[in-house]
Amino acid sequence: MAGERVEELKLLGTWTSPFVIRVKLALWLKGLSYENIEEDDLYHNKSELLLKSNPVHKQVPVLIHNGKSVCESQLIVQYIDEAFGADHGPAFLPADPYERAMARFWAAYIDDKLLASALRAGRATTEEEKAEALKQTSAAVETLEAAFEQCSKGKPFFGGDSVGYLDIVLGGLIPLDYIGEAFCGMKLFDHTNSPLLEAWVQRFHALDAAKDVLPEVDRVVAEHNKRKQARAAAAAAATSN
Ligand SMILES: N[C@@H](CCC(=O)N[C@@H](CS)C(=O)NCC(=O)O)C(=O)O
Structure with missing residues (x-):
């Protein structure tokens, strides 16, 4: 008897990214579970996994499906729609x-x-x-x-x-x-x-x-304010040097 194929899905991202949120929405809507891997310091210290999975743009999101990487949020959403078809609910893209x-x-x-x-x-x-x-x-x-x-x-x-x-x-x-x-x-x-x-x-x-x-x-507002303060501090430090 053929065993059921087990899909392995990993998502590399950051919780603040609008592009990553798209992919999370698409995975949720298809009822797919996945391992969420959060980049700790996307702008200063990208993980080895990110650099290896998206060597061209070095950006999140990246979806890794059974070891193969898909990059660019819009393409990932389309990929999810095509790879997980009819048995995962209605298609995202119109049929026409x-x-x-x-x-x-x-x-x-x-x-x-x-x-x-x-x-x-x-x-x-x-x-x-x-x-x-x-x-x-x-x-x-x-x-x-x-x-x-x-x-x-x-x-x-x-x-x-x-x-x-x-x-x-x-x-x-x-x-x-x-x-x-x-x-x-x-x-x-x-x-x-x-x-x-x-x-x-x-x-x-x-x-x-x-x-x-x-x-x-x-949480979004607090993160935005934190980043704004960090940018202002960096700018002030640059002018005082
Ligand atoms: N066009 C890309 C944009 C992705 C993007 O800009 N990701 C940002 C996070 S919001 C990123 O990884 N920035 C890190 C960098 O550019 O070094 C997509 O749709 O996936």
Whole structure:
């Protein structure tokens, strides 16, 4: 009798990373258990396992499935969807090829436009630079609001009645929305610029997957403040030398 194949899944990450949270959401939704391996000091001392598993980018997340590494959060979520098919619940990506292409298009938009401009705003060193980045962030939120309307077709999620690929991709960014003001100078989703996405955040939060996977607001805020103080101390030390 053939024995049942035992899947070995390991996730290399850090609890704060929006990219890692995506993968955790995808694993949760497929009902997959895995070993969570937290990088202790991602920015100063990467583990040997991370360097070996993602030698190109040296970044988290990395999913190691039966010894083989998959990198890049969006690709990992797609991999999980394909590798753990029908017996692990509904597919994340739509069946229709055009709708699949659209989901991938908007997922790329979330990282390349929305997240990139919010990060630029958070790291801006001049008021002008910050104002420009915030303008681009608001424009990206507005565009995504329209995309939500188009993809969800009046249903609760990008994926329709249940959570799909885009919900997972954007779901990873919810902790950044908790600290929006402190993170980049604006709340990412609110009732004035994006009422549909603001309602989507509330709906997503109410899911068991989100309750189990998303870090607590207070913990995210405390970590953000700790990093900000460390950056300020490093900058002060650099100017006094
Ligand atoms: N495009 C990548 C981005 C991953 C990423 O930026 N990871 C950060 C943590 S949030 C990282 O590993 N940073 C360490 C570094 O760049 O050295 C993805 O989607 O997985």
